[in-house]
Amino acid sequence: MxxxxxxxxxxxxxxxxxxxxxxxxxxxxxxxxxxxxxxxxxxxxxxxxxxxxxxxxxxxxxxxxxxxxxxxxxxxxxxxxxxxxxxxxxxxxxxxxxxxxxxxxxxxxxxxxxxxxxxxxxxxxxxxxxxxxxxxxxxxxxxxxxxxxxxxxxxxxxxxxxxxxxxxxxxxxxxxxxxxxxxxxxxxxxxxSPAERLAKLEERTERLLEHNRLARELHDTIGHALTVAVVQAGAARAAGSPEFTERALAAIEDTGREALNDLDRVLKVLREDAAPVSRRPTLADAGRLVESARGAGAEVRTDISGDLDAVPGPVSREGYRMLQECLTNVLRHAGPVPTTVRIAAGGGRLELEVRSKLPAESAAGTGGSGLRGIRERAELLGGAAECGPCDGEWRVRVELPIAG
Known part of the structure; x- marks a missing residue:
């Protein structure tokens, strides 16, 4: 050797x-x-x-x-x-x-x-x-x-x-x-120089914030898709109806496809892919979330006023994610219960309110990661979010400024 x-x-x-x-x-x-x-x-x-x-x-x-x-x-x-x-x-x-x-x-x-x-x-x-x-x-x-x-x-x-x-x-x-x-x-x-170091640090901070935002989006999207799939599958098995089973499978397919599209978009951003990424959903696409919740058996009533297309992009996109998180929490914690969704845009502000039957076993705590994420999104946009029991219902109310 x-x-x-x-x-x-x-x-x-x-x-x-x-x-x-x-x-x-x-x-x-x-x-x-x-x-x-x-x-x-x-x-x-x-x-x-x-x-x-x-x-x-x-x-x-x-x-x-x-x-x-x-x-x-x-x-x-x-x-x-x-x-x-x-x-x-x-x-x-x-x-x-x-x-x-x-x-x-x-x-x-x-x-x-x-x-x-x-x-x-x-x-x-x-x-x-x-x-x-x-x-x-x-x-x-x-x-x-x-x-x-x-x-x-x-x-x-x-x-x-x-x-x-x-x-x-x-x-x-x-x-x-x-x-x-x-x-x-x-x-x-x-x-x-110190100024260049500060600019580099700010750029790195922006990247970290963007990655955190993307991680939160994945949490919302995948969590919503899995919740809908579980609820739909359970309801289809309990119903024992071929027609209901067919509708449940179609809802699972649509929700899963939407989740896959969001996952693909986020991964492209994380990989810094030069290819264009798909458009992020906005409040104008809220109908998809409502139909998905209805497909899971929930009775969702909607009250939408104002021009949602005129809501600034960042506010509209974050509002969509807040609504998605709200409906996911309803299905996950209360099941397919009657739910009311109210969206109002006008007067320089956007109001988003979701009410549902309060789960019998709790006055649901307010410390979950989903609710915390809603509050953080609202604060970053200069608004506020309230979550908690109200008149025998569970209410999430978000108010965001949209003027300027």
Whole structure:
């Protein structure tokens, strides 16, 4: 059986591609400094402080102009994804949109300057460090180097070869640390601004609210369909009439088909399917719910006034779901009892009221998830819902504003 040879933990980054892509990222950032050094005063033996200052300061105005370009943040973010975090999914804390504010541009400028200066240090350490390590191993190379900065003798000594591995590790550690520093700074300087983070949080909140709404719709639709199916099946078995059984099966079929359509629509939304989804039912489709309840044996009387087609879409759709939940609760808790449905639209408000015989065994509690959902829907639309016993009946009354 083959054994896998693993390096000591401190040396493991040497085998990771990210160490070298980060090194390349810093090298690219130092290009302007190298260009300045080649133009004036030229690459040579001038190692004065003024020489280095010229290389590091001259490109700064150019970087300031580049930072003013909104797309610069996007370009830098692409490089960060490719070189600082290669192979990983896009870093969640890196903004990939153009700069939106002066604060974004200032942070991009800080990023460019940091990349320039740290990149220049990385180039210097790489070139001189590599030359020093090779010189420690090869005497002829050492004779062409300046030994004083290393604190060593001017002429090569045999024991320099013993220092070469130590020097190589130090150079490697410096390069790894530079790359890690840039990776740590990237989310701070190229990350989204507080306003962008807030907008992203609001978008996520909207998605969660939408998913909760869809889950509630599924609860209402599937619960209604199953309740109707159970009541219809029980009534058909008790009646023992072929004609009644035929009507019950037809009602079950219609209700099940409607539930399947709603289920398909909700799943398409959750999957973010590009295909158009079917229309959500509104109060104009309330007749389907009434006929479904009647098919289950309930005596449903309706009193509808006003133009339901003129009710705003959100209010009408939520009103449909409230009515569906009310009729489902009637069939589930009281059975096929006489029920009155009143819908009135006009005067800037929509009134929805459902009355049914109160179950004999209880004054039905008001803490069920269905009733709580009705109250929540009403409150979100700026209205109110009342649920409870009234004059010997169970009443659900909802009032919603529809003006404007």
């Amino acid at each position: 083959d054994r896998v040879i693993s390096l000591p933990r401190p040396l493991r980054p040497a085998l990771r591609a990210v160490t070298y892509t980060r090194w390349l990222h810093l090298f690219i950032g130092a290009v302007l400094a190298v260009v300045v050094a080649m133009v004036s005063p030229g690459l040579g033996n001038d190692t004065s402080l003024a020489h280095f200052a010229l290389m590091l300061v001259t490109p700064v105005p150019l970087l300031a102009v580049a930072a003013l370009i909104p797309a610069m943040r996007t370009a830098e973010s692409v490089q960060v994804d490719l070189l600082l975090y290669p192979g990983d999914r896009p870093h969640p804390d890196i903004a990939r949109s153009p700069s939106q504010s002066w604060g974004d541009k200032v942070r991009v400028f800080g990023w460019l300057v940091t990349r320039l200066w740290l990149g220049f240090v990385t180039v210097t350490v790489t070139v001189n460090g590599a030359a020093g390590v090779v010189g420690m191993l090869v005497p002829s190379v050492w004779d062409g180097l300046t030994a004083e900065p290393l604190g060593l003798h001017e002429h090569w000594q045999w024991w320099y070869r013993l220092l070469a591995p130590v020097a190589a590790v130090l150079v490697y550690a410096a390069l790894w640390a530079s790359g890690a520093a840039m990776a740590a700074l990237a989310p701070k300087l190229l990350g989204p």
